[in-house]
Amino acid sequence: MKIILTQDHPKLGPKGAIVEVADGYARNYLIPQGFAIAATPSNLKAFQELQRQQQQKEAKRRERAEKLAKKLSKVKLAFALRTAEEGKVFGSIGTQDIARALQERGFHEIDKHMVILEEPIKELGTFRVPIRLHPEVTAEVKVEVEAQE
Secondary structure, eight states: OEEEESSOBTTTBSTTOEEEOOHHHIIIIITTTTSEEEOOHHHHHHHHHHHHHHHHHHHHHHHHHHHHHHHHTTOEEEEEEEEOTTSOEESOBOHHHHHHHHHHTTOTTOOTTTBOOSSOBOSSEEEEEEEEEETTEEEEEEEEEEEOO
16 A cells, blocks of 8 residues: 655655555554555645645745844853952853843844753853754854953
């Protein structure tokens, strides 16, 4: 029986693939569990239309992410950390701090999961922090950490 996969399946293939499987496997497992639909002409047409709509939505999301990336590349965030006389820094700047600062500047769609920091910033200086806006779009924000007076 020919079926259209509605989800990625590790053994059969990616979403949207048309594959041939045993009738019983399709009728008793794949179709009832929502992994696939029968590959009839009407289902093929409907699935292709659905994929086209999803591609358009994804293109719009990517376009919005690219516009936001241009705005974010101009942003410069400043943080102040307490320091000892020897230059030792107390505290750190983490993903949540950066996300909160961006939200205060009007970038409400940014959350801490989008900020890519391998470890919190624990020293003074200027850093470039990447922000993943979309799987294919990443922006960089300039973060300056200064000594608190």
